[in-house]
Amino acid sequence: MSVNAGHSLTLTGPDRLVETAPEVLAAFAADRGPVLDYAEPLAVVWPTSVRGVQEVMRWASATGTAVVPRGAGTGVSGGAHATGGCIVLCLDRMNRILELNAQDEIAVVEPGVINADLNAAAAPHGLMYAPDPASYRISTIGGNVATNAGGLRCAKYGVTRDSVLALEVVLADGSLISTGHRTFKGVAGYDLTGLFTGSEGTLGIIVSITVRLRYLPVAVRTIAAFFPDFPTAAAGVLAVGAARVQPAIMELLDGATLDALDGTHGSNLRTRGNALLLIQTDGFGADAEAGVVRRVLAGLGGTVSTEGSAEAGRLVELRRHSRGDATAHEFRVGEDVAVPRSALVRYVAELERMAERHRVRLRVVAHAGDGNLHPTFWVQAADDGARKRLDAALDESITVALSLGGTITGEHGIGQFKLRWLPQEQRAEVLELQRRVKAVFDPGGILNPGKAIPGGGPANPAGPR
Amino acid sequence: MSVNAGHSLTLTGPDRLVETAPEVLAAFAADRGPVLDYAEPLAVVWPTSVRGVQEVMRWASATGTAVVPRGAGTGVSGGAHATGGCIVLCLDRMNRILELNAQDEIAVVEPGVINADLNAAAAPHGLMYAPDPASYRISTIGGNVATNAGGLRCAKYGVTRDSVLALEVVLADGSLISTGHRTFKGVAGYDLTGLFTGSEGTLGIIVSITVRLRYLPVAVRTIAAFFPDFPTAAAGVLAVGAARVQPAIMELLDGATLDALDGTHGSNLRTRGNALLLIQTDGFGADAEAGVVRRVLAGLGGTVSTEGSAEAGRLVELRRHSRGDATAHEFRVGEDVAVPRSALVRYVAELERMAERHRVRLRVVAHAGDGNLHPTFWVQAADDGARKRLDAALDESITVALSLGGTITGEHGIGQFKLRWLPQEQRAEVLELQRRVKAVFDPGGILNPGKAIPGGGPANPAGPR
Known part of the structure; x- marks a missing residue:
């Protein structure tokens, strides 16, 4: 195939799979997040080895092609949405559990391993992989790491970051680096493992993950x-x-x-x-x-x-599974703010007032142990007026959460959808520092541009369409 | 005072305290780590406010003066050792607990708060600050954050990083930024909080810390x-x-x-x-x-x-308190490696063989739950030959720990003392990435140069003196 003038990407051996069929491009244009700016990729690529990922990234670097990494595509913030002129790099076929060491209580997995599959493999040893996003039956560990996914058990067992010990990462230029350690503790150098965790594919392509396992509870x-x-x-x-x-x-x-x-x-x-x-x-x-x-x-x-x-x-x-029950004629957007626990009551009262004022419907579930709320606003018909009211309610829900000492995203990530709110939470200097950190890892700005932090990608429109 | 040509540092108001008396310079030349390259600071400065810290950093930036931040000076890796031409920035007088919110289960503290003092304040609310380095009665939370300190309770409650929610940091140029969130969960932007935690004062001066508290156990x-x-x-x-x-x-x-x-x-x-x-x-x-x-x-x-x-x-x-029982005529160095749990027996057998081969004495305590060992090698007389044997044993203990899948430092940090071993654990590309990350935050290289990562400071001699 040739997707950019000058160079062609021809994956060799078992990493051959490159798809450009229109139905494939359409199927991989978006994850489960609201689509702000629909774009289809130039191609979808499925490497099955670290070497294959390196080959793709070398090609992308040489051609200046944007790369959108994708696990199972179950994210809800648009972190895996295609952007103009990109390729989508699917990691779901790199799905081997490379090691499961019951005595050391660790596992080493490729990024495409499904969360539930790792748990199934760990259970006979009396172990579990603790982070349990609602999507655990269908989402990949790589995607979980990319978003620093939360879940139901976080208040006691921590978020994904708390279970990740080490990573192997292919950088934008195709080079392979290791971060972290196989041991539970380790403080050598800066916490690059933590930096990659939650960076939504904007700093590198995670190709191997060493996780700490926990004990399956006796009761x-x-x-x-x-x-x-x-x-x-x-x-x-x-x-x-x-x-x-x-x-x-x-x-x-x-x-x-x-x-x-x-x-x-x-x-x-x-x-x-x-x-x-x-x-x-x-x-x-x-x-x-x-x-x-x-x-x-x-x-x-x-x-x-x-x-x-x-x-x-x-x-x-x-x-x-309570978030997947929309009817076909609804238009709805789920939120993911977190507030200090003591603010739960006040925040939900504010949400109810907003819903009334903007004439949108509201329901709320919360991981209450850590103050992480998933309010869903919805309208029955998706006409322009209704969507504007929905947007206004969303914007207000964010502003109020921040005013109560909260954050705009507890566990879903910024992706593409929440970029417009990030400057309300983080000051310009902090955003600029992050842009400069990204430039260290990805000087050409080809890794998932326009995601996670502002800049380095297409402009961010004002609201969902 | 004037410590560098051109500019003078004159702290105003309550932040006035700048000391240049020889006995003060000597007292603040080193922490409790082995001294490789003795140097005294030009001055020791005790700001008592964020503004004071900013004033010091603006002066240091303008004059190109190296700044060594210091809490209680209880570190054992030389992270707070003075380096040539530096000033030591002591944060132990910024020691107020700014907030303790029992419902939200968080506290906000200045960096100089003693670990045990925070615990004493939290206990009446049925809460505790979990990270408990052996030095908890005398070390500061700021120092604990700077080294990502561990302790005895880590296997269950995690390390310092797992209790830090948010930071305020004065950067090299004197600007003040915030990272993180007051909520238990939050994934907006990159994990700068984690990046600063364990960075040993090389990226910024931590001036406020928001920590998660845990429940005091009922039994x-x-x-x-x-x-x-x-x-x-x-x-x-x-x-x-x-x-x-x-x-x-x-x-x-x-x-x-x-x-x-x-x-x-x-x-x-x-x-x-x-x-x-x-x-x-x-x-x-x-x-x-x-x-x-x-x-x-x-x-x-x-x-x-x-x-x-x-x-x-x-x-x-x-x-x-079992590490503080040396007799006056011993020369000893405590180590801090971690290995996967299943390698504990083999590693200690190797240590014993090394001690015999190099004719040094050995004792070992381990936070066995997370495979973190503190072997102490010692010799009775500190003549050159004995020190060389001690050095050889140390070097070998590191090499063997790495060969077993371990790390050179589980919780004490690299500081100055362990820099020589870091390239054995992390490849040159990873070290270079870290240097470039440091340059984002500290382009002039004035923040604790020669600590935590190689480069940006005085050359690192071959062994302890």
């Missing part, structure tokens, strides 16, 4: 508590904290989310309360912790599931 | 187990892991360390075994976990302390 207990209103449920979050219990999972669902689940699954959750708090404790203290949690939540007036309730566990599974 | 159980030999004690570490118990503390002490403790404290530890494993479990599952640990260790032939033993707790306190 898991799940508590479901329905509350008459959201503020009381949110007070439950703080009360559990005040009882010094650190749950593995602490999810908060508002009434509209219960409605949506009822609509999809034929359940009757909403008849039982206007907010639901789902808490999982795990480990040797799971029973004792669950006992404290039940007592605390009942004391606040919650309707608390009985010990060993099977329904509570099922509700957690429902919750894991 | 703590301590188990002491004496073993007939080191390999069996180390096997105990893996057996506890295989039983899927995650202790808060898991310390391994060899026979020579027990001898040293006996000599200092008049105890009889060595008569009870040739290796000691100290394990602390905590939280709601502490009793259950301690029961499993006791059973596992007894099964391996350990002499295990009884439930509720007061001695076990005292031994943990002794261990916290």
Whole structure:
């Protein structure tokens, strides 16, 4: 193939796969994030080896071609959206677990390994890979690292960064470097592993990941508590904290989310309360912790599931999938702000006021243990007026989250979609430092331009289209 | 005062304190690390405000004066050693806890706050600051962040990086930036907070730190187990892991360390075994976990302390201070390598062979939960021959740790002392990338030159003097 004047990319051997068929280009034009500026790639490339990735990057460097790395394409911020004149570099066929060392409690994986597959491989050893984004059954570890993905278990087990020990990375010029260490601790040099984690493919192509595994808990207990209103449920979050219990999972669902689940699954959750708090404790203290949690939540007036309730566990599974239940005629945008825990109640009250003022619908789920909220705004029809109202609500939700000491993205990343809000959170000097850090790794600006940090790519339009 | 031609540094208001008295310069010439190249600073400066730090950095930038930031000076890698023509910037008078928010479970501190003081302030709220370097009673949070300090509780609670949420940093040119977020999670932009953490004062002067606090455990159980030999004690570490118990503390002490403790404290530890494993479990599952640990260790032939033993707790306190028991006529160097857990036994056997071959003495303590070892090599007389043998043993201990998949520093940092080994762990391209990252933040190379990464400072001599 030849996608740029002068040079042609001809992958050799097993890395041969380069696709330019129109249906392939269309299929890989976007991830699951809102599309601001639709563009199709010049080609989609599937290397199956580090060498193949190096070959692609050398070609891209020589031709000045932008490269958009992509795992499973499950991101929701547009970090893997194609940009004009780019190639999409798919890493999902580099999907081998290279090593799983139960004594050292580590695994070394290629970037395309599916999160759930690593967990399946670790489980017989009594181990797990802790970071569990809602997409864990379909998303890749490489994508998880690129976005520093969170998940449900973060409050106790940390985010992706906290499980990544070492990386191998192909830089823009095709050179291969190693960062980090196989040991749990290590402070030699700067934390380049942390710098690459969450950099959304803008600094290098991650081709190998060494992760720390954790112990599969000996016991898991799940508590479901329905509350008459959201503020009381949110007070439950703080009360559990005040009882010094650190749950593995602490999810908060508002009434509209219960409605949506009822609509999809034929359940009757909403008849039982206007907010639901789902808490999982795990480990040797799971029973004792669950006992404290039940007592605390009942004391606040919650309707608390009985010990060993099977329904509570099922509700957690429902919750894991509660963002994928839109109907075809809705237009909706999910948000990912985080606020300090004590601001949860106030922030959700503000969201409700915004929804009313801008005449958009709202539902909210939150990883309440770490103050990370996923409000979803939606409108029934996608006419221009409705989209403008939606946009206005989104903008306001960001401004208010920041005013409460929050951040615009707890775990989904900036990608392309949230770039317009980043300057509200980070001052110009800090953005400029990041641009200069990127230039160290990618002087030609070919790695995922226009993502993660402003500059180095196409201009960022004002809102979703 | 005027320390460089052209400009004079005259701190105004409460930040007035600049000292040039010879005894002050001598007292601040070195931290507790081995001195390779003794130098005294031109002056020692104690700002008490962010503004004061900015004033110092603007002056230093204008005059091209090197700045060595310093907390309590308790580092053991020479990260705060003065270098030729530098000033030492002491941050220990910026020691206010600016905020402690129990609901949000965070604290905001100035860099000079003593680790133990933050813990004392957090305890009434049922909270703790988890990172606990052995120096926690005397070291500053700023110094802990600068080195990404570890400690005893890391295996369960993580290192300093895992508790740092946000920073305020004065850059080389005197400008002030913010990184990170007050929330537990946040992925906006690159992880500059992680980049500054562990950068040993070479990228900026940290003037404010927002940390996540953790719950004070409702229960703590301590188990002491004496073993007939080191390999069996180390096997105990893996057996506890295989039983899927995650202790808060898991310390391994060899026979020579027990001898040293006996000599200092008049105890009889060595008569009870040739290796000691100290394990602390905590939280709601502490009793259950301690029961499993006791059973596992007894099964391996350990002499295990009884439930509720007061001695076990005292031994943990002794261990916290087991590196400071040198006699005056010894010359010793403590190491800080980390190896994968499964390599602990083999590595210690190698250390013993090295000690014999180079005719130096050896004792070993390890944060065994994360494979971080502190072998101490020592010789009785500090003549040239003895020092050369000590150096040779040190060099070999590093080479072997790396060959086993380890790192040259688990938690103390590179500082000045370990620079000579860094190129064995990290390839030239990776070192060059780090130099270029440093240049982004400190283009003039005035921030702690010759520390943390090679280049940008005085040449590094071959060994300790």
